[in-house]
Amino acid sequence: MTSPNPIPFFDLTRQYREVGDQIRAAVEPVLATQQFVLGETVSRFEKKIADFLKAPHAVGVASGTDALVLLLKAAGLSAGEAVLVPSFTFYASASSICLAGGRPLWAEVDDRLFLVTPETLERSLMSQAVRGKDGVFRTLNGNAPVRGVMVVHLYGQMADMSAISRWADDRGLWVVEDACQSIGALHDGKGAGTFSRGAAYSFFPTKNLGGAGDGGLISTQDPQMADRIRSLRVHGSRQRYVHDELGYNSRLDAIQAAILEAKLAFLPGWNSRRRFLAKRYSDAFSGLSLFRVPAVQKTGEAVFHQYTIVFSRTVTRDRVKERLMQEGIGTEIYYPVPQHRQTAFQSFFRTGLDVTDRLSASVLSLPVFPELTESEQDRIIHVLSEVAGKGG
Numbered sequence: 587m588t589s590p591n592p593i594p595f596f597d598l599t600r601q602y603r604e605v606g607d608q609i610r611a612a613v614e615p616v617l618a619t620q621q622f623v624l625g626e627t628v629s630r631f632e633k634k635i636a637d638f639l640k641a642p643h644a645v646g647v648a649s650g651t652d653a654l655v656l657l658l659k660a661a662g663l664s665a666g667e668a669v670l671v672p673s674f675t676f677y678a679s680a681s682s683i684c685l686a687g688g689r690p691l692w693a694e695v696d697d698r699l700f701l702v703t704p705e706t707l708e709r710s711l712m713s714q715a716v717r718g719k720d721g722v723f724r725t726l727n728g729n730a731p732v733r734g735v736m737v738v739h740l741y742g743q744m745a746d747m748s749a750i751s752r753w754a755d756d757r758g759l760w761v762v763e764d765a766c767q768s769i770g771a772l773h774d775g776k777g778a779g780t781f782s783r784g785a786a787y788s789f790f791p792t793k794n795l796g797g798a799g800d801g802g803l804i805s806t807q808d809p810q811m812a813d814r815i816r817s818l819r820v821h822g823s824r825q826r827y828v829h830d831e832l833g834y835n836s837r838l839d840a841i842q843a844a845i846l847e848a849k850l851a852f853l854p855g856w857n858s859r860r861r862f863l864a865k866r867y868s869d870a871f872s873g874l875s876l877f878r879v880p881a882v883q884k885t886g887e888a889v890f891h892q893y894t895i896v897f898s899r900t901v902t903r904d905r906v907k908e909r910l911m912q913e914g915i916g917t918e919i920y921y922p923v924p925q926h927r928q929t930a931f932q933s934f935f936r937t938g939l940d941v942t943d944r945l946s947a948s949v950l951s952l953p954v955f956p957e958l959t960e961s962e963q964d965r966i967i968h969v970l971s972e973v974a975g976k977g978g
């Protein structure tokens with residue numbers, strides 16, 4: 587039986603009720619000029635979001651996945667080269683490496699943070715690669731040179747980028763960041779893209795800053811990276827009908843840019859509301875032992891794209907999910923199948939990733955969208971506390 591007042595996991599229509607006027611007003615001038623591809627609207631949004639991200643360069647593209655592919659290409663990834671990437675992430679973090687011609691080298695994550703750390707990266711690299719006399723790490727399986735690391739700021743919390751970039755530097759590896767879930771998050775007061783070759787963002791509708799369809803962006807400190815990505819997004823061309831390399835057709839649409847520009851003004855407020863709701867959950871759950879709440883690093887400011895709790899057993903997680911569903915409360919599992927177990931990646935070496943496997947089997951994300959009301963959240967807290975009181 588479903589509850590009379592369901593609480594959705596996410597409800598974009600509530601956001602549209604808040605910002606609909608601004609969005610309609612932003613779209614109209616694009617329709618009036620009929621300039622839909624790149625042009626002034628996209629440049630203006632790129633400038634505004636670069637300021638927001640405190641990055642000198644921001645380049646809009648067609649999706650977060652494309653942002654990762656173009657970023658990897660511009661970072662220098664060549665065919666057959668390996669990139670360390672966590673398996674505990676969304677599929678596109680790893681598929682983008684393959685789409686850019688490389689191959690994933692699976693990295694373990696920290697059990698509490700869900701993120702890679704210098705320790706998990708070191709263990710993963712050393713168990714799957716050896717350093718040659720030339721200083722280059724090569725995979726034990728296939729002898730592929732390991733060139734870089736993709737750090738994923740999962741659920742809206744940045745990994746310890748200062749420590750990771752030092753770790754990578756010492757090993758001759760470049761770093762790129764998958765910031766698709768972490769727009770506005772900070773580490774040591776700085777955002778993604780500051781500590782690496784660049785960061786990729788997604789504007790998929792349900793992201794903290796979501797468009798009316800697909801969209802993505804790369805931020806970088808490096809003018810040469812930005813120039814290469816600008817060329818790659820228009821068929822490898824800097825001058826009309828002159829093509830320097832094989833590129834893509836991957837532009838951010840002007841309508842998307844106009845909508846995102848209008849929504850950007852709300853993003854800081856939405857992110858702090860997510861932080862408020864997350865803290866409210868964690869405070870309310872502090873005495874419970876049935877599950878643990880997400881760990882927050884003191885050096886950063888998370889934007890809680892997801893609020894994810896961890897159970898010690900899969901059966902308990904699944905039973906609690908079922909119970910919440912009976913109460914009309916939406917939850918999600920991000921992600922039930924880790925990437926190293928996906929058929930799509932079966933040709934790549936499958937290392938043992940105990941933490942990743944355990945997390946995939948025991949995580950549960952609760953509603954944390956900014957428009958969730960406190961009384962709705964109280965109901966979720968109440969049901970979970972009741973279930974926890976009965977031991978699941």
Ligand SMILES: Cc1ncc(COP(=O)(O)O)c(C=O)c1O
Nearest residue numbers: 649650651676678679766788790
């Ligand atoms: C961690 C992560 N990486 C990459 C992507 C890909 O972004 P998009 O869906 O915009 O291609 C997403 C979003 O779905 C994501 O959450």
